[in-house]
Amino acid sequence: MPADFEALLRKLERRRPERLERDSETYKIMASVFDSSTLLTLYHMINQRIFDIFYGAVSTGKEANIFCALDKQGNYIATKIYRIATTNFKNMYRYIAGDPRFRRIQRERRHIIYAWVSREFKNLQRAHEAGVAVPKPIGFEKNVLAMEFVGEGGVPYPLMKDVPPKEPRQVFERLFEAIKTLYHKAELIHADFSEYNVMLTPEPVLIDFSMATDIANPMSDELLMRDLSQLVRYFRKLGLKTPEPAQLFSELKGE
Ligand SMILES: Nc1ncnc2c1ncn2[C@@H]1O[C@H](COP(=O)(O)OP(=O)(O)OP(=O)(O)O)[C@@H](O)[C@H]1O
Ligand SMILES: [Mg+2]
Numbered sequence: 001m002p003a004d005f006e007a008l009l010r011k012l013e014r015r016r017p018e019r020l021e022r023d024s025e026t027y028k029i030m031a032s033v034f035d036s037s038t039l040l041t042l043y044h045m046i047n048q049r050i051f052d053i054f055y056g057a058v059s060t061g062k063e064a065n066i067f068c069a070l071d072k073q074g075n076y077i078a079t080k081i082y083r084i085a086t087t088n089f090k091n092m093y094r095y096i097a098g099d100p101r102f103r104r105i106q107r108e109r110r111h112i113i114y115a116w117v118s119r120e121f122k123n124l125q126r127a128h129e130a131g132v133a134v135p136k137p138i139g140f141e142k143n144v145l146a147m148e149f150v151g152e153g154g155v156p157y158p159l160m161k162d163v164p165p166k167e168p169r170q171v172f173e174r175l176f177e178a179i180k181t182l183y184h185k186a187e188l189i190h191a192d193f194s195e196y197n198v199m200l201t202p203e204p205v206l207i208d209f210s211m212a213t214d215i216a217n218p219m220s221d222e223l224l225m226r227d228l229s230q231l232v233r234y235f236r237k238l239g240l241k242t243p244e245p246a247q248l249f250s251e252l253k254g255e
Pocket of ligand 1: 058059061062063064066135147149150156159197208
């Protein structure tokens with residue numbers, strides 16, 4: 001662990017001595033997962049008052065970790081942090097860093113991730129402005145995205161994959177409406193729709209807009225059809241009678 005990284009952690013921990021124990025557990029996880037540049041970004045976002053302290057780890061995904069943070073007003077914030085370098089990548093990097101042809105590799109990787117995060121933020125913004133139930137985006141910087149926390153007391157609401165809805169018909173209709181509004185008002189297709197990316201409050205909230213794309217995308221029909229097929233597949237598995245995906249597709253497009 002680089003020295004500046006440690007200093008940064010100490011600074012973060014000093015902010016709330018009464019929370020030290022819980023916080024330092026979280027920061028220990030962060031120290032083991034993130035590079036110093038990510039820690040600096042988090043520190044900068046704290047200074048920007050986007051959040052104040054970190055509360056705990058929520059999820060470890062393929063590319064990103066989600067942490068729960070609190071802002072100065074005591075609101076819970078979900079923080080999605082894309083990992084710049086995995087352990088594997090670091091090892092790879094060590095081997096090839098000396099090769100002048102690969103000097104830019106990490107930088108490029110970084111910039112791809114930064115662009116990805118800004119797209120996810122803009123997608124959430126468009127969806128939110130269109131009135132679709134999504135976590136309200138709060139801010140982003142580099143590989144870190146801050147958004148409204150969908151949960152209570154720092155505990156996230158369940159994913160639809162883990163806790164099937166009590167009112168399948170109603171939730172199915174809501175989700176179809178959400179996909180429709182997303183298309184017509186936000187001009188977006190989620191493109192990764194499934195029960196893994198729906199949280200139930202118990203009202204459905206759509207999450208994970210990292211793959212979402214503009215309807216002008218040449219693949220948009222295909223992606224929309226895939227989202228609708230996922231919707232139908234999940235609710236049919238619950239025993240709900242639903243229209244065919246193609247029928248939903250035509251209805252959505254007003255054809
Ligand atoms: N705004 C939020 N509020 C509370 N919890 C959240 C929020 N966003 C995401 N989560 C939790 O974190 C998990 C992962 O979030 P998300 O789907 O955005 O990331 P991911 O990178 O796709 O993860 P994975 O690799 O597992 O697919 C979600 O399944 C959910 O449990
Ligand atoms: Mg996901």
